[in-house]
Each structure stands twice: as C-alpha cells, then as structure tokens.
Amino acid sequence: xxxxxxxxxxxxxxxxxxxxxxxxxxxxxxxxxxxxxxxxxxxxxxxxxxxxxxxxxxxxxxxxxxxxxxxxxxxxxxxxxxxxxxxxxxxxxxxxxxxxxxxxxxxxxxxxxxxxxxxxxxxxxxxxxxxxxxxxxxxxxxxxxxxxxxxxxxxxxxxxxxxxxxxxxxxxxxxxxxxxxxxxxxxxxxxxxxxxxxxxxxxxxxxxxxxxxxxxxxxxxxxxxxxxxxxxxxxxxxx
Ligand SMILES: *[C@@H]1O[C@H](CO)[C@@H](O)[C@H](O)[C@H]1NC(C)=O
Ligand SMILES: *[C@@H]1O[C@H](CO)[C@@H](O)[C@H](O)[C@H]1NC(C)=O
Numbered sequence: 556x557x558x559x560x561x562x563x564x565x566x567x568x569x570x571x572x573x574x575x576x577x578x579x580x581x582x583x584x585x586x587x588x589x590x591x592x593x594x595x596x597x598x599x600x601x602x603x604x605x606x607x608x609x610x611x612x613x614x615x616x617x618x619x620x621x622x623x624x625x626x627x628x629x630x631x632x633x634x635x636x637x638x639x640x641x642x643x644x645x646x647x648x649x650x651x652x653x654x655x656x657x658x659x660x661x662x663x664x665x666x667x668x669x670x671x672x673x674x675x676x677x678x679x680x681x682x683x684x685x686x687x688x689x690x691x692x693x694x695x696x697x698x699x700x701x702x703x704x705x706x707x708x709x710x711x712x713x714x715x716x717x718x719x720x721x722x723x724x725x726x727x728x729x730x731x732x733x734x735x736x737x738x739x740x741x742x743x744x745x746x747x748x749x750x751x752x753x754x755x756x757x758x759x760x761x762x763x764x765x766x767x768x769x770x771x772x773x774x775x776x777x778x779x780x781x782x783x784x785x786x787x788x789x790x791x792x793x794x
Contacts, residue, residue, distance in 0.1 A: 569608045569618050569656070595622050596640060601648040605655035615659040617751055620649045621670040623685070627728045628792060631683040638684055645688035650695060657710070664709040668751035669696050673718050673765045677772050679783060681732075681792065700756065711754035715747050718764045731791040738764070 580588035591607055593600035608615055624644040653667060660667065674682050675689025693714060700712040719725060721737035729737075738761045750758035759765040771779040 569605065569615055595624075595644045595648040598643070598647060598651045601651040602655045605652055605659075608656075609659060614663055615656050615665060616663050617666045617668060618652065618656045618660065619668040619670070619747070619751065620652060621747075622648070625724070626682065626685045628681040628732050630681065630792070638687070641684040642688055642691070645685070646691045646695070649692060653699075660710045661708060666711045666713065666751045666754060667696070668713045668715065668747060670715045670717065670747060673716055673768060676716055676765075677768050677779065677783075680787065711751075711756075713750045713755050714757045715750060716757055716759050716765050717743060718761055720760075732788050734786050734788065735764075 577588045577590045589611065591600075591604050593604070595601055605615075605618075622644065624641045649669065656667075659665070669692055671692050672685075672689045673679075674686045675693050679686060696712050696714055702708070703710055703712065719729065719733070719735055719737045720740050720743050722740050726737065743760050746758055746760045768779060768783075771782070
C-alpha cells in the first residue's frame with residue numbers, strides 16, 4: 556500500500572508502508588494523497604508505484620521506504636521459500652523502487668529514506684528472517700551512499716535505525732515475550748521525516764536505547780548477547 560504526501564516545501568514525497576493512512580493524511584492537511592494497492596512481493600508492482608508517482612507529480616523529492624512483511628517472534632523453522640518471500644518484500648522491492656526513482660531523485664537533488672531497525676545492526680533472537688533483510692538494507696544503502704559521494708550524486712540516503720516502537724503490529728508481535736519499553740510511534744514518524752529532510756546519514760530512535768547496544772556490540776559481543784537474551788521470556792513464545 557502506497558501513499559503520496561504532498562506538502563508545501565518538500566512537495567513530492569512517495570511513502571510506502573503497511574498501513575492505509577491516505578484519508579488521515581488529507582484530514583491532517585496534506586495538499587494531496589493517493590494510494591496504489593498491490594503486493595511488494597511483486598517487483599513489477601514495486602516499479603509501477605514509482606511510475607504512478609511520476610505520472611501524478613512529474614518528479615519526486617523524497618522516497619520513504621517503510622513497508623515490511625508481517626513479522627512475529629518465533630524460532631527459525633528452516634523455511635527457505637519463506638526467506639525468499641520476506642527477502643522480496645523487505646529488501647528486493649526496496650532496491651527495485653530505488654532504481655526506478657533514481658532518475659527523478661537525481662533531478663531534484665532528492666532524498667532516499669530507508670526505515671530499518673536495531674535488528675538490522677545487532678543480532679536479536681527469534682527474528683531470523685526479518686533481521687537478515689534489515690542487515691541487507693544496511694549493506695546495500697551504505698555502499699550506495701559511498702558511491703554517491705564519490706560521484707557527486709546529490710541524492711541523500713538516510714538509514715533509520717529504530718528500536719521497539721509502539722505500533723499495534725509490533726506490540727502484538729512482542730506481547731508477553733519481550734520485556735523492554737516501546738517508544739511512541741508519532742515521535743518516531745517525526746524523527747524519520749526530519750532525518751530525511753535534513754539529509755542525515757542515519758537516525759537512531761530512541762537514541763540511547765539504540766546507540767548503547769551498538770557501542771557494546773563492537774567491544775563485547777558476548778556481553779550484548781547475554782543482555783539481550785535476558786529480556787526474552789521464551790516460555791511465552793508461540794511456535
Ligand atoms: C490489493 O492487492 C492484493 C495483492 O495483489 C490483492 O490480493 C487484494 O485483493 C487487493 N485489494 C483490493 C481492495 O484491491
Ligand atoms: C543538493 O541538493 C540539496 C537539496 O535539494 C541542495 O540544497 C544542495 O544545494 C544540492 N547540492 C549540490 C552540490 O548541488
């Protein structure tokens with residue numbers, strides 16, 4: 556599900572997300588908003604979303620990539636076909652949409668905003684499929700950022716490293732299993748938009764709960780594993 560948000564300054568923003576919010580965008584004062592229905596498993600669809608934005612607006616200032624396949628906590632169940640599906644939705648569709656929108660973003664000196672997770676920087680248990688795709692986003696977009704810098708390509712790339720956010724789906728997924736507090740989704744959304752608009756390389760939200768694990772990761776990975784494992788109540792895990 557996609558929405559286009561048209562504001563006053565950054566006028567042509569394409570946002571891909573799991574939730575339908577078009578009506579609310581308009582209610583909150585967006586100049587225009589529209590959506591296309593389809594599955595991000597399908598690369599032809601991912602491409603057509605960008606094409607539609609081009610038809611509607613004739614250009615693009617910001618592409619916010621935010622959709623994911625439904626995630627839940629469970630043991631890795633060796634399902635390679637499912638891994639392929641999650642990879643298509645969480646990673647390859649991001650690449651497809653980026654490739655399709657780059658001519659427009661180069662034209663506008665625009666911004667790519669990639670919503671990732673602390674689980675794309677640090678290993679957490681019971682999120683094998685999800686985590687694999689989030690690590691892949693870091694590799695792809697951080698490498699691409701280097702090339703943009705070396706070729707004077709004026710398209711910013713912002714990777715958003717998010718901790719646990721209190722969205723309905725995330726709360727349902729971790730319910731009873733993880734004992735850490737969730738950060739507010741409204742403030743999170745604002746941080747993502749700000750990070751993109753200010754062309755920051757990465758944003759960390761919430762700051763300390765995402766930065767500190769990263770500091771420990773490189774110096775004491777076993778300690779970090781231990782701290783993380785203590786937060787899980789594995790009896791509550793559904794399989
Ligand atoms: C939206 O797209 C999905 C996947 O292609 C399809 O299964 C579903 O029926 C569509 N829903 C509507 C309302 O068009
Ligand atoms: C790059 O794009 C930004 C935003 O569109 C603009 O403010 C900046 O001047 C551009 N930089 C160059 C070197 O063209």
